[in-house]
Amino acid sequence: MEDQWQRAYDFAVEVARKAGEEIRKAGEREIRVMTKSSTVDLVTKTDERVEKIIIGSLTDEFGEGTHCFIGEESVAKGEPCILTDKPTWIIDPVDGTTNFVHGFPFVAVSIAFAVNKQLEFGVVYSCLEDKMYKARKGKGAFCNDQQIQVSDVKDIHKSIIISEHGTDRSPEKVTKTFSTMQKILCIPVHGLRGSGTAATNMCLVATGAVEAFFEIGIHCWDIAAGAVIVQEAGGILLDVDGGPLDLMSRRMVSANNETIAKRIIKEIEIFPVVRDDAPAEKQ
Ligand SMILES: Nc1ncnc2c1ncn2[C@@H]1O[C@H](CO)[C@@H](O)[C@H]1OP(=O)(O)O
Numbered sequence: 001m002e003d004q005w006q007r008a009y010d011f012a013v014e015v016a017r018k019a020g021e022e023i024r025k026a027g028e029r030e031i032r033v034m035t036k037s038s039t040v041d042l043v044t045k046t047d048e049r050v051e052k053i054i055i056g057s058l059t060d061e062f063g064e065g066t067h068c069f070i071g072e073e074s075v076a077k078g079e080p081c082i083l084t085d086k087p088t089w090i091i092d093p094v095d096g097t098t099n100f101v102h103g104f105p106f107v108a109v110s111i112a113f114a115v116n117k118q119l120e121f122g123v124v125y126s127c128l129e130d131k132m133y134k135a136r137k138g139k140g141a142f143c144n145d146q147q148i149q150v151s152d153v154k155d156i157h158k159s160i161i162i163s164e165h166g167t168d169r170s171p172e173k174v175t176k177t178f179s180t181m182q183k184i185l186c187i188p189v190h191g192l193r194g195s196g197t198a199a200t201n202m203c204l205v206a207t208g209a210v211e212a213f214f215e216i217g218i219h220c221w222d223i224a225a226g227a228v229i230v231q232e233a234g235g236i237l238l239d240v241d242g243g244p245l246d247l248m249s250r251r252m253v254s255a256n257n258e259t260i261a262k263r264i265i266k267e268i269e270i271f272p273v274v275r276d277d278a279p280a281e282k283q
């Protein structure tokens with residue numbers, strides 16, 4: 001099994017690079033934008049095409065029916081989003097679609113692999129920066145083959161914190177999000193940031209550029225690969241209520257250490273979201 005997953009890990013890096021090249025090339029052409037759940041929830045032909053390329057390449061390599069797939073665009077088209085014990089790939093072909101559409105230079109391919117519901121490895125290719133982040137359980141985290149580590153800052157006053165606004169613009173949710181941001185800003189912290197892609201945000205935690213990234217509303221494909229990378233870089237992952245991370249809950253705090261994570265959690269105003277694995281009628 002050990003060797004088999006190593007082959008899968010190496011292959012995932014290759015596939016992520018190929019997908020990133022496709023995204024870069026597509027960005028040079030005219031981008032046709034469509035919407036999903038609302039006018040600000042964007043999707044492009046590139047998202048759909050790149051997901052097909054990734055799933056097609058993995059199926060060709062590992063055989064039809066041997067592995068399961070949870071992909072952002074497949075789920076959007078009605079495929080199930082249930083994590084079972086089977087070997088499962090969790091894929092976001094274009095994380096940061098809004099950035100991609102606008103030419104804002106942070107767009108990532110995110111590919112994670114889980115077995116028995118445990119994440120084995122994660123690959124995030126920040127394709128416009130040409131940064132390949134990867135981590136395998138127990139083997140460390142890397143950016144372009146250099147080992148990376150979270151920051152050692154424990155004092156919240158010396159931290160930079162990332163969060164994002166997501167695509168749900170209901171006033172109640174936006175008020176809570178901004179209230180949380182205001183409280184954190186006024187602790188005070190050194191700064192608040194956001195790259196527009198959850199996967200890249202998690203890699204910024206992993207390299208030590210920021211101390212934490214939290215969000216309510218993200219999906220499992222936004223964070224699965226980043227979760228392995230943060231953990232292997234020495235960081236911590238929690239639910240926004242301080243409990244253990246639940247990949248399907250759409251709530252996450254990733255941080256360099258528990259002190260920073262718990263301090264942020266004190267300020268987070270939680271609002272309800274529908275789980276990724278909720279039955280279709282509840283979505
Ligand atoms: N409803 C939602 N709320 C919050 N974040 C979301 C979201 N839907 C997607 N995201 C992801 O969170 C980050 C920005 O908020 C992006 O990584 C974006 O992924 P996407 O570009 O693949 O849609």
Ligand SMILES: [Mg+2]
Nearest residue numbers: 092095096222
């Ligand atoms: Mg995404």
